[in-house]
Amino acid sequence: AQRVTQPEKLLSVFKGAPVELKCNYSYSGSPELFWYVQYSRQRLQLLLRHISRESIKGFTADLNKGETSFHLKKPFAQEEDSAMYYCALSLGGKLIFGQGTELSVKP
């Protein structure tokens, strides 16, 4: 079955430290993967998509088909990055979300 797994429920780092939020997927076809972010008291919004290979707010994510992963990375975390991050797989017009990882960046 198609599934998205984010193994870390909570990730806590200090400001300026590198951060990697893990995402693994289970899908036999060619995946369309995304990262969504939910800042405190704000709505869920798209952060980035694998197909565009872009960097948004310093975050990047590379699709690794061999490892079926789409980890989100940032070399230097900022306090304003503290939020809930969701990895999502687009499938048949719907998004299948991972469990979410709460990122806490401490000063």
Added chain:
Amino acid sequence: DTAVSQTPKYLVTQMGNDKSIKCEQNLGHDTMYWYKQDSKKFLKIMFSYNNKELIINETVPNRFSPKSPDKAHLNLHINSLELGDSAVYFCASSQAGRSSYEQYFGPGTRLTVT
């Protein structure tokens, strides 16, 4: 200019009651969704409508009935509310065929059933 709006923002009600949550989008999208976020922050799709037609209906109890009067609105009616229905419900919209995976979310409705 709110793109996807939901009302109410908070809803507290007793078991057995019937309640509705409304959603409206002004983005001109043709597809709308309802998601449920449980207490562990897990997000799961419930329904999707495209041009007022139901296209996705995940395993959701019959007590939940979505209604789309037009492309810009997707309401969620819940009958005989149960404690387990307590959650945050998110509405979202997208344009099928063009960046259909980019969904725009509403602010959420926090439903508490007592």
